[in-house]
Amino acid sequence: MAGDFLGGLGGLMKGLSGFMPQDDPAVKMMNSQTEVNDLKNQETELYSQIGRMVVEQQGTSAFGDLGERLKLVQLNLSAAEAKLKAVQQEQEAAQQAEDEAAEKATCPECGAQNADGVKFCQECGAKLAVEKVFCSNCGAENAPGTKFCGSCGTKIGQ
Helix, strand or coil, rough: CCCHHHHHHHHHHHHHHHHCCCCCCHHHHHHHHHHHHHHHHHHHHHHHHHHHHHHHCCCCHHHHHHHHHHHHHHHHHHHHHHHHHHHHHHHHHHHHHHHHHHHHHHHCCCEEEECCCCCCCCCCCEEEECCEEEEECCCEECCCCCECCCCCEEEEEC
16 A cells, blocks of 8 residues: 555655756756665565466475464465455445435425425425335235235235
8 A cells, every 4th residue: 555655655756857857967866766666666676476376386385384373374364355245235235225214305306405204395395205015914015005915915014
């Protein structure tokens, strides 16, 4: 993450150095430092790719404690990714519930926002969306006010 920031800063500095006198020693120093940093980043990325290839060929056991540490990091990474995915799904569900609540309170005629539980728009009087009723037995959708499920006959509201 810090590398991304510094890499972005280096790109910004490289772009700005084009507006500065190229024979200025400070500009030469900055350009040289940027070049060195870019090459170090390329080298690190290549080492990373080579290391992955070697581990795929030889396995982690060939590297003793480092291999064990790598396995532990990979296990922790998998757990952290699963946790992140769960949090993302939770956030998406919360956002969907919020969107559905806002949709129920929005008038289909004039677009006005209404308070929860209001059946008619407080701005224009149009009927607002009515909550869907689902059968607890078969899950079928039924019209609001229905007393028995149209699909399986189960009493609605039990």
